[in-house]
Every structure is written in C-alpha cells, then in structure tokens.
Amino acid sequence: MLIKSSNCSPHYDYTHKDDIPSTIIWTQTLESITFKIESNQSRVHFSEYCLNLHNPYKSISLPLFDKLCLEKCAIDKINNTITFLKESFYLWPRLLSQQTDQEIGDQLLEANFLVCIHHDEASFDTLDFDSVINGQGQKTGLE
Known part of the structure; x- marks a missing residue:
C-alpha cells in the first residue's frame, strides 16, 4: 500500500495497484475516528465532510456523518491506519x-x-x- 500525504495536508490518499477488493474498517472514540484501509482496486481520499473513492473508471463521494478535523491527524504506515480528530465529541x-x-x-x-x-x-x-470490594470482602469506597 502506498500512502500519499504530506504531514497531514488537507487531503489524504491511499493507493494500491492490485485488483482485489478494498476494505475500510473504522473505529471511534469520543474524540477521534480511525480508519484501517486495505486499498487495492480503489483509491480512498478524505475531505472534511466526505469519503471519496476513485477507481480507474469513476469516482464516488460519500458524505460522512459529521466533520473531520483534517489538520489534526496521525498516520500509521505500518498498520495502514489514519486517525482524525472529530469536530464534535460524541x-x-x-x-x-x-x-x-x-x-x-x-x-x-x-x-x-x-x-x-x-x-x-x-x-x-x-x-x-456496588459490587466492587477489596480483598477482605469490604467495599473499597469506589461505590
């Protein structure tokens, strides 16, 4: 997988030249959203409000549920992941x-x-x- 980016520039691209299906697995916390991308046939591109997919014949733009903060991201090239902060914390x-x-x-x-x-x-x-107890069977005070 080849990742095209320049230290969290306004656009993020993932490209690969094989002809097998691509996979996007996303996880989230309250503050961030992480994409694990196995991009094979399609190129994946992020903007603030869209997930854009491109193949040699056509492009499609899919609107995201909410806004991504593109200037605050972390790219892990070894695990093929990119993490963005969310605009809203939910x-x-x-x-x-x-x-x-x-x-x-x-x-x-x-x-x-x-x-x-x-x-x-x-x-x-x-x-x-209510069920948290210490080693002697007494409540710890966390309740």
Whole structure:
C-alpha cells in the first residue's frame, strides 16, 4: 500500500495497484475516528465532510456523518491506519450521513466499486461499582 500525504495536508490518499477488493474498517472514540484501509482496486481520499473513492473508471463521494478535523491527524504506515480528530465529541451512530455501512456497501458493489466498509465496534468492559470490594470482602469506597 502506498500512502500519499504530506504531514497531514488537507487531503489524504491511499493507493494500491492490485485488483482485489478494498476494505475500510473504522473505529471511534469520543474524540477521534480511525480508519484501517486495505486499498487495492480503489483509491480512498478524505475531505472534511466526505469519503471519496476513485477507481480507474469513476469516482464516488460519500458524505460522512459529521466533520473531520483534517489538520489534526496521525498516520500509521505500518498498520495502514489514519486517525482524525472529530469536530464534535460524541459517538457517530454510523460512518456516512444517510446510510448504514451495509446499505452503502451494497450500492458500491452495484456500481462496480469493490469496497467493503465495516465498523469495528470496541467492546467496553462495564463495572458495577456496588459490587466492587477489596480483598477482605469490604467495599473499597469506589461505590
């Protein structure tokens, strides 16, 4: 995978020359969103409000659910990831503004874009503070 960028310039491109499907896996926290991209047939480009896909024959622009802060990003070339800060600090219910990842995936396949978009939901451990006790069976004060 070849990553084209110049230290968090206003646009981010991922390019690769194989003819196998591309995959975009996204995860999020309250502050940021991370994309793990295996870009093979399609080129992936980010702007503040859109995820843009390009192949040799056509381009498609998919509006994101909310705005990305392009000037604040981290690129990990080894793991093929890019992390952007979000404009608003809340969890996005979906990546794209009007459609789920599955709906847009179906439409991309119909348009001959071999791109799969998946949300890798983080699993959070929950803790019932009423049941927190120390080694002697007493509550620790965290409750």
